Amino acid sequence: MSDGVVAVLITVLVLDLRPPEFPTFESLLSLWPTWLSYLVSYLFIAIVWINHHHLMRYATEATPNLVWFNFAHLFSVSLLPLATAWMAVSELAPQPVAFYAGVFFLVNATYICLIHELIDRAPVDEVLPRERKIMHFRSIATLFVFAAAVVVALKYPLFGLGMCICCLIVYLKPEAPGARSEVRGA
Structure with missing residues (x-):
């Protein structure tokens, strides 16, 4: 189901794209x-999907908490097309960019719930303490950056958006850096 939701969100995101009014490159560049x-939104959805798949590898059963946390996570991601459209139409005005950063915050907060449900409950031989620590640090640190981006965007929208983009970089690879090299003599 999660894959279907992501596919629909990407489709909705694409449907909001409109061609320029005039047939010139200048018109295209003005957009x-x-x-x-x-x-940024397409990249964010791709990163969310990749990280979601990484976490779901640790699921052994569909507990009620896991199902609800997953629905909360998918709901928060579903706000992205709205936030993207508003930000684009406003030409990166402060309040829409702050809302956009707020959606990033919400997506990350629900991702932390998934980490808690899947990683923290996994046996130590599946997720080593160092890997758990790195995943928690990364998710909490980026949560604070997203929260700061909401506030910063109200005064400096491009800088707030840049803060969100920087956070995406740390999630490009879902595995905790170097953590898998420690597993069972690997």
């Missing part, structure tokens, strides 16, 4: 806020 919004 840079829309293209930037779309690009």
Whole structure:
């Protein structure tokens, strides 16, 4: 089901793209806020999907908490097309960018719930203490950066958006850096 939701969200995101009014490259370039919004959102959805798949490897059963946390996570991600459209239409105005960063915060907060349910409950031989520590640090640190981005975006929207983009970089690879090299003599 999660894959289906992600596919629908990407489709909704794409449907909001509109061609320029005039058939010139200048008109196309004038839509840079829309293209930037779309690009960041598409990358964000891809990163969410990859990290979600990484976490779900640790699921052994569909507990009620896991199901609800997953629905909360998918709900928060489903707000992204709205936030993207508003940010693009406003040409990166402060309040829409702050809302966009707030969606990132919410997605990350629900991701932390998934980490708690899946990683913290996994046996030590599946997720080593160092890997758990790195995953927790990364998720909590980025949560604070997303919260700061909400506030910063109200005064400096491009800087707030840049803070969100920087956080995405740490999630490009879902595994905790170097953690798997310690597993059972690997």
